[in-house]
Amino acid sequence: MKYNVAVIKGDGIGPDIVDQALLVLDKVGEKFNHTFNYTEVLAGGAALDAVGVPLPDETVKICKESDAVFLGAVGGPKWDVLPGNIRPEKALLGLRSALGLFANIRPAIMYKELADACPLKPEILGEDGLDLVVIRELTGGIYFGERGVKTTEYGESAYDTMIYSEVEVKRIAKVAFEIARKRNKKVTSVDKANILDSSRLWRSVVEEMAKDYPDVALNHLYVDNCAMQLVVKPKQFDVILTGNMFGDILSDEASMITGSIGMLPSASLGSSKLGMYEPIHGSAPDIAGQDKANPIATVISAAMMLRYSFDLEKEALAIEKAVEKVLAAGYRTGDIYSNGKKLVGTKEMGQLISDAL
Numbered sequence: 246m247k248y249n250v251a252v253i254k255g256d257g258i259g260p261d262i263v264d265q266a267l268l269v270l271d272k273v274g275e276k277f278n279h280t281f282n283y284t285e286v287l288a289g290g291a292a293l294d295a296v297g298v299p300l301p302d303e304t305v306k307i308c309k310e311s312d313a314v315f316l317g318a319v320g321g322p323k324w325d326v327l328p329g330n331i332r333p334e335k336a337l338l339g340l341r342s343a344l345g346l347f348a349n350i351r352p353a354i355m356y357k358e359l360a361d362a363c364p365l366k367p368e369i370l371g372e373d374g375l376d377l378v379v380i381r382e383l384t385g386g387i388y389f390g391e392r393g394v395k396t397t398e399y400g401e402s403a404y405d406t407m408i409y410s411e412v413e414v415k416r417i418a419k420v421a422f423e424i425a426r427k428r429n430k431k432v433t434s435v436d437k438a439n440i441l442d443s444s445r446l447w448r449s450v451v452e453e454m455a456k457d458y459p460d461v462a463l464n465h466l467y468v469d470n471c472a473m474q475l476v477v478k479p480k481q482f483d484v485i486l487t488g489n490m491f492g493d494i495l496s497d498e499a500s501m502i503t504g505s506i507g508m509l510p511s512a513s514l515g516s517s518k519l520g521m522y523e524p525i526h527g528s529a530p531d532i533a534g535q536d537k538a539n540p541i542a543t544v545i546s547a548a549m550m551l552r553y554s555f556d557l558e559k560e561a562l563a564i565e566k567a568v569e570k571v572l573a574a575g576y577r578t579g580d581i582y583s584n585g586k587k588l589v590g591t592k593e594m595g596q597l598i599s600d601a602l
């Protein structure tokens with residue numbers, strides 16, 4: 246089969262890590278007889294430099310026409326001085342919204358080989374590590390509500406609005422319950438319903454939806470409590486369902502429990518098969534182009550693309566197994582390095598995973 250992938254290498258370490266993931270994808274193609282056609286498109290800082298906008302129309306058009314979008318990372322200090330509406334990050338939000346990608350799936354799985362890199366005491370996770378998934382709403386909430394700056398008698402004031410509709414909550418809740426059904430059948434919905442109206446609506450819609458899933462257990466946590474529970478009793482979680490900003494924060498926290506933010510992939514999905522796949526970490530400009538970045542989150546994002554957009558489960562598993570094999574053999578990039586292991590760069594890690602396939 247042939248698959249068309251729009252590729253956004255992006256800024257900072259983006260090109261470093263995407264190149265390695267494409268190397269691995271090509272190896273999968275060779276082994277399982279698939280062709281992946283890549284169309285490179287511009288977004289973020291690279292697009293600002295080339296054409297003066299973070300998300301050119303041409304990019305959106307090509308992404309829409311593709312079978313999937315594969316992205317490295319965008320942003321960097323060079324563009325931080327720009328106003329909010331033309332920052333590189335705008336490209337990410339613009340793509341999520343233009344492609345209708347309301348569901349962000351962020352699995353936090355700890356590889357047993359990386360137990361050393363976990364900052365929690367060993368007894369907190371026990372033998373079998375961590376395996377949870379954050380389902381983050383991605384095209385609503387405070388990221389997309391009305392915002393503005395105005396001059397008041399106290400000087401400039403700025404505001405952002407957290408707003409959720411029933412329809413938005415329903416569709417993301419459905420994704421969480423469906424995923425829970427295929428896992429350990431537990432959904433923890435996270436909100437701030439003791440304070441926010443948008444959270445009270447969120448909670449009541451989720452409760453209503455739960456009636457259709459009697460086989461899935463549902464509980465609710467306030468976001469501050471959830472942040473605490475994640476480091477005290479992380480194993481209580483199976484599926485965490487939450488809004489855009491809470492999910493942004495909690496997924497970074499969950500990622501560190503697994504050892505490094507450099508290990509966590511993500512899939513952003515909508516109502517069709519077209520999805521966008523990217524590591525959850527940023528563009529790490531301080532190590533860009535130095536062959537230091539960990540490409541694993543990006544490589545596993547490629548596995549998610551095979552699974553969710555192309556229905557290639559066996560191929561996705563092959564990538565995940567290859568990553569495990571390389572870790573088991575003791576190879577580590579700097580972020581997951583511990584004494585006695587073999588330190589490798591971005592390129593060598595990519596090559597090792599490709600060879601393991």
Ligand code: IPM
Nearest residue numbers: 320334335337338493525527
């Ligand atoms: C993420 C990132 C983005 C977000 C930024 C880069 C816009 O932190 O994907 O988690 O906040 O959604």
Ligand code: MG
Nearest residue numbers: 493494497525
């Ligand atoms: Mg984030």
